[in-house]
Amino acid sequence: MHLAxxxxxxxxxxxxxxxxxxxxxxxxxxxxxxxxxxxxxxAELVALGTLKVPLLTESLRAAAAHPRAGPGLWPVLxxxxxxxxxxxRPQAHAALLAIAADSARDPAAHGELPEVTALAQRPGSSQLxxxxxRLRDTLAAHPATGQSWTPPHSTVVE
Numbered sequence: 001m002h003l004a005x006x007x008x009x010x011x012x013x014x015x016x017x018x019x020x021x022x023x024x025x026x027x028x029x030x031x032x033x034x035x036x037x038x039x040x041x042x043a044e045l046v047a048l049g050t051l052k053v054p055l056l057t058e059s060l061r062a063a064a065a066h067p068r069a070g071p072g073l074w075p076v077l078x079x080x081x082x083x084x085x086x087x088x089r090p091q092a093h094a095a096l097l098a099i100a101a102d103s104a105r106d107p108a109a110h111g112e113l114p115e116v117t118a119l120a121q122r123p124g125s126s127q128l129x130x131x132x133x134r135l136r137d138t139l140a141a142h143p144a145t146g147q148s149w150t151p152p153h154s155t156v157v158e
Contacts, residue, residue, distance in 0.1 A: 039079020
């Protein structure tokens with residue numbers, strides 16, 4: 001199910017992406033989304049060249065604005081960003097980092113994503129670096145456990 005959702009979120013037809021965002025919202029509302037798993041699937045498919053980052057970003061932006069999907073988006077992004085930043089051109093991910101920084105305002109988001117921290121420490125003022133710093137600082141503002149963020153493992157299997 002998560003793999004199908006990943007493909008849908010970066011599908012070329014707009015109506016397919018909208019349907020995938022709706023499905024994401026329903027899964028979040030029902031507590032049936034393993035966000036970390038979906039995030040890892042997205043990162044792997046982007047690394048393989050199967051999914052295109054701009055289409056995925058558009059869907060994740062729509063999901064962030066959706067009243068039911070938005071609250072469940074942080075685990076997806078936290079699961080996806082390490083793989084995306086490690087395996088693809090980071091410059092392509094400024095918009096995703098902005099969405100992640102907004103989603104990280106969720107009190108459940110805390111700790112550190114080492115790939116984001118490393119990016120945030122680079123000199124410069126590009127949107128990529130600005131958004132990486134914003135995400136790093138947003139995560140640091142939450143009460144942390146002193147550990148890097150580790151995606152939770154769900155018991156939901158589909």
